[in-house]
Amino acid sequence: MLITSRETRRWVVPKGNPVKGIALHESAAHEAFEEAGVTGIACPTALGEYRYAKRRPDGTTRGMNVAVFPLLFREQAAEWPEQDERETSWFDLADAAAAVDEPELKELILNFQAPPAPVPLGERVLPAVPDKVWAKIPVLRWFHAMMPKQGRFFELFEAHTVTLVAGSEALAELFADGGDIPSSIAEIIRREHQADDITREVLGDVRRVFVTPFDRSAIIDLIGAMDDAIDQMNGTAKSIALYGLDRFEPPMRDMVGIIVEAARVTSEAIPLLRRLSPNAQRLDELTSRLIQLEGHADEIHEAGLKALFKAHGETNPMAFIVGREIYGHLEKVVDKFEDIANEVQGLVIDHA
Numbered sequence: 151m152l153i154t155s156r157e158t159r160r161w162v163v164p165k166g167n168p169v170k171g172i173a174l175h176e177s178a179a180h181e182a183f184e185e186a187g188v189t190g191i192a193c194p195t196a197l198g199e200y201r202y203a204k205r206r207p208d209g210t211t212r213g214m215n216v217a218v219f220p221l222l223f224r225e226q227a228a229e230w231p232e233q234d235e236r237e238t239s240w241f242d243l244a245d246a247a248a249a250v251d252e253p254e255l256k257e258l259i260l261n262f263q264a265p266p267a268p269v270p271l272g273e274r275v276l277p278a279v280p281d282k283v284w285a286k287i288p289v290l291r292w293f294h295a296m297m298p299k300q301g302r303f304f305e306l307f308e309a310h311t312v313t314l315v316a317g318s319e320a321l322a323e324l325f326a327d328g329g330d331i332p333s334s335i336a337e338i339i340r341r342e343h344q345a346d347d348i349t350r351e352v353l354g355d356v357r358r359v360f361v362t363p364f365d366r367s368a369i370i371d372l373i374g375a376m377d378d379a380i381d382q383m384n385g386t387a388k389s390i391a392l393y394g395l396d397r398f399e400p401p402m403r404d405m406v407g408i409i410v411e412a413a414r415v416t417s418e419a420i421p422l423l424r425r426l427s428p429n430a431q432r433l434d435e436l437t438s439r440l441i442q443l444e445g446h447a448d449e450i451h452e453a454g455l456k457a458l459f460k461a462h463g464e465t466n467p468m469a470f471i472v473g474r475e476i477y478g479h480l481e482k483v484v485d486k487f488e489d490i491a492n493e494v495q496g497l498v499i500d501h502a
């Protein structure tokens with residue numbers, strides 16, 4: 151989503167000065183609504199920064215640093231404060247990068263990849279040779295019949311990332327103000343069942359396929375870490391259903407914002423495993439992002455528990471116990487994404 155500036159009418163991202171008393175990502179979400187009518191779940195870990203020259207009313211300029219945060223879009227309001235002062239428009243990433251002026255902002259936009267469409271499960275890993283070629287050359291026909299099949303590991307990995315992205319977005323809706331809690335819980339459970347089916351297929355291929363793209367233990371560890379992430383989302387949803395929760399602490403929503411971003415980063419990283427050597431640098435950047443997200447989530451988790459104990463530790467111990475359990479589930483979800491990063495890094499080291 152880009153908007154036009156008031157004076158020059160150039161395309162920019164929604165932005166503004168930090169709002170006193172709230173965190174930077176909350177300020178960013180506030181400006182997204184004020185300037186574009188957009189609401190959603192903001193990730194508290196910035197994507198990066200860019201610098202631009204802000205024009206003052208007297209005609210002079212001042213250099214400004216802008217921190218950019220990802221925000222999971224929920225809706226655009228029918229009315230918002232600056233609706234009549236700006237234009238708003240959705241762009242695809244390439245067109246958005248071309249529309250803005252600042253080089254650093256262009257790079258940030260281009261590096262923000264949407265989850266790729268998964269490769270169909272029935273598609274071959276290797277390019278198929280036309281059947282008539284095998285029929286014409288007896289030696290090749292014999293070799294084709296004897297050649298071990300390679301399985302569908304990459305397709306299954308990528309299909310699993312779809313469940314992670316969908317599960318994380320349902321988790322965000324679950325924790326959002328005014329979200330449909332029963333529907334969100336049902337969606338997370340459904341996605342967890344899909345992920346279990348995919349994991350079983352991967353483990354089945356590990357047992358029966360002779361040639362695998364990576365060591366069998368590495369395949370098992372990677373799909374296991376991915377499955378653990380959606381399992382922990384499911385555990386979070388079930389705990390919320392068990393305790394009948396419908397209100398959540400702001401730090402919990404911040405951790406969910408990190409989970410959404412971690413799922414998006416994972417969905418970009420996993421397809422790059424098909425060609426490890428050319429993609430090694432990008433995989434290093436993405437796994438570093440996952441580790442950065444996990445570190446920030448740990449800080450939010452610790453601060454959230456302290457605030458929870460201060461508010462309920464003595465007056466309402468049960469509220470503290472239940473809240474601590476939810477925090478624990480969320481922390482484990484993020485930890486599993488760090489495990490995914492570690493597994494991917496191991497593959498890069500071993501094979502790139």
